[in-house]
Amino acid sequence: MRKPLLTTGLAALAVVALAGCGASSTPAADSTDAATEWPESITISLVPSVEGEDLAEALDPLTTYLSENLGIEVNGVVASDYAATVEALGTDQAQVIITDAGSLYNATERYDAQLILRDVRFGATSYASVAFTNNPDKYCDEAPAMSTYAASGIQLSYCNGIEEAGADAVGSGPAALDALEKITDGTKVALQAATSPAGYQYPVVAMREAGIDTDAGITQVPVEGNNNAVLAVANGDAEVSFGYWDARTTVTEEAPDVAEKVVAFAYTDLIPNGGVAVSKSLPADLVEKLTTLMDEYADSSEEAATVMFDLVGLSDWTSETADEEITRYGEILAQFSN
Structure with a gap:
């Protein structure tokens, strides 16, 4: 980066981006295809860049707004570190993680997670x-x-x-x-x-x-x-x-x-900067909607852009994930794993 600012605040941003989404509705409850039914709730695991009262003040309105716009309950869970976000996804305690590049690699390799977004800082997804x-x-x-x-x-x-x-x-x-x-x-x-x-x-x-x-x-x-x-x-x-x-x-x-x-x-x-990954358990149409909403969040209002930058130091997300950069990062991390 630039310094690795990317890592300390990605998590809180997850909620931010999701929160800025446009209106959406849950598929009909009487759907005959269980594979396409949306869950009643999803959980986002993240490592916040703020603490204490500031954290609650920042996240509560965002998760509420996100829940209203997705039509399902969205919960935010604070992880102790980035590795914990991966384990939360692997045990289905969370279905969405906002995390650093190394954890994105581990999530995709170990739990077949889907990388859906990359963090953008000053117009770049990597440094x-x-x-x-x-x-x-x-x-x-x-x-x-x-x-x-x-x-x-x-x-x-x-x-x-x-x-x-x-x-x-x-x-x-x-x-x-x-x-x-x-x-x-x-x-x-x-x-x-x-x-x-x-x-x-x-x-x-x-x-x-x-x-x-x-x-x-x-x-x-x-x-x-x-x-x-x-x-x-x-x-x-x-x-x-x-x-x-x-x-x-x-x-x-x-x-x-x-x-x-x-x-x-x-x-x-x-x-690579970090980004957002989702569990393979989520329905494809929910993942598609979630990706679109988060991708468009920074442009949804001046307030949204300000929140993203002030809260986690990001200027945007992008669905151009450049997976090969994450893979290369994983290869390099493996050389220092011991």
């Missing part, structure tokens, strides 16, 4: 991890050029053609990963916690695929957070670091010259 350096002479094929990070209106330096000079940066990977081959033995590389997709997992996989021994071939410099990954390079504590695109915007006060001192020279494979 790259960026390789940063303070030594462009070593890692750049040409002099760094400036491009604009539109979300903040800040100009930042890029090289190896990963961005177009003078244009808005797009942060699309993978790009220039062969430049990682220039990391020599003993190079100080700042890495975040092993659970961080952008700060550790995707960069380590990319370095390994470039022939780098990430255990013995580099000097790992442990850092906490994307801002500190950038500062490690800015301050000379490491020659290379990794963080979400574009983490340099988080340190402009501490390092006002970060655009010149820290150059982005490569992008990893794209890291």
Whole structure:
């Protein structure tokens, strides 16, 4: 991401999106096809981004509105963590989960869940991890050029053609990963916690695929957070670091010259945002209606758009799920499962 904001608030959003749906009615009670009958209620398992009274205030009107528009009772259940959302779906304690990308993968693999929506932040459903350096002479094929990070209106330096000079940066990977081959033995590389997709997992996989021994071939410099990954390079504590695109915007006060001192020279494979998955037990027509309603929620009113952004940091959902990105994420997670 950008930082993984995607993970902390997806859950509460589930209710938000469903709540903004248009009117719908339950299939006739005397239907002869039991497979198409809608349940009297569904439960959404989520990890909220708010707590206590704020949580109740945020969710109660949304679940009520959702229930009225779907014509069935919609309940929200708070999960202790993202893994718990998967188990809730697997035991049928929940039929809808709003969760992170890793949990989406586990739900589809273990319980045959259906991925129906992906989270959208600033127009994107995924983000790259960026390789940063303070030594462009070593890692750049040409002099760094400036491009604009539109979300903040800040100009930042890029090289190896990963961005177009003078244009808005797009942060699309993978790009220039062969430049990682220039990391020599003993190079100080700042890495975040092993659970961080952008700060550790995707960069380590990319370095390994470039022939780098990430255990013995580099000097790992442990850092906490994307801002500190950038500062490690800015301050000379490491020659290379990794963080979400574009983490340099988080340190402009501490390092006002970060655009010149820290150059982005490569992008990893794209890291997917989280999203929404549903149980295979739900009728197909309910899933279709649910998907449509959630997909359209952000555009349903100014209030809906504000609620989505303020509550969970999302700008939209999309039914363009890009399942292959989730699959790739699962493959990378498997390399760090132990």
